[in-house]
Amino acid sequence: MAAEDGRAGAGAGADEPDRDVEWDDDDSGAVIAAVGRQVRLWREAAGMRAAELGAAIGYGENQVYKVEVGKRIPKPEFLDKADEVLGAGDKLAAMKKDVAEARYPKKVRDLAKLERNAVELGAYASGVVHGLLQTEEYARALCAERRPAFSEDQVERVIAGRLGRQSVFGREPAPLLTFVQEEATLRRPTGGRMVLRRQLERLLELSALRHVEIQVMPTDTEEHAGLGGSHQVLKLNDGTSVAHNEVQLTSRLISEPKEVQILEMRYGLIRAQALTPRLSRTFIEKLLGET
Secondary structure (H helix, E strand, O other): OOOOOEOOOOOOOOOEOOOOOOOOOHHHHHHHHHHHHHHHHHHHHOOOOHHHHHHHHOOOHHHHHHHHOOOOOOOHHHHHHHHHHHOOOOOOHHHHHHHHHHOOOHHHHHHHHHHHOEEEEEEEEOOOOOHHHOOHHHHHHHHHOOOOOOOHHHHHHHHHHHHHHHHHHHOOOOOEEEEEEEHHHHHOOOOOHHHHHHHHHHHHHHHOOOOEEEEEEOOOOOOOOOOOOOEEEEEEOOOOEEEEEEEOOEEEEEOOHHHHHHHHHHHHHHHHHOOOHHHHHHHHHHHHHHO
16 A cells, blocks of 8 residues: 655655655556546646645655655645645545555455455464554564565555455454464564553454454464465355465465365464463453563
């Protein structure tokens, strides 16, 4: 999920690095380009130069140009302010939803679509707290550790996609959402002690929901069916099942029935070997008290 940036001029966002968006699919680029053209057309119709619009809404001239040519993804406040200054009658502000969806990388949009159609989702996370459970602070801390380093555009794009997927918790009818977290992921102070505290509090908050179960896999357990790594399985509303696996540079959607069946079997064993949801909640509360 990207955000517009640039060093030219003063005001909101003016101290962000000047990097172009790198699109990973044509659809996103087309949407952002169309929004940019609308901004330019409304600006020209109002008889304003890019520098004048930038000054009026608190952005640099270079930022305005980059948005207009589809090289920057406008933040919601950019579209709101531009709409007001240019007298667009909510036509620019109305594009915020389209921009928000286009900000997601394609692989995230595809995964989010599956999650929206799932009646049951189960996920085992061994390296970090699962993306659906992450606070924004925790997610940003993870992005800061990424090498090669993300640009500011890329960080915002990742964060927006990750947080956007979390709407699954408020779906109606509510799907069954189960998670197994490796103990080490709940002890590692990613982002610092306070970030970890708020992340543990978030886990307790979500575990209180009736359709959510969070379990902890203790480090000292002898039997562990998840040593092959993190994965998640989804049962869709059409009766089919798929799985998803993401390791290092590879994000893979698995639909081959035999492979999905293997991962479903492993996940079932992982849940059986982990602490129960009630004992896991007590465990997380204890960790929070120690953090």
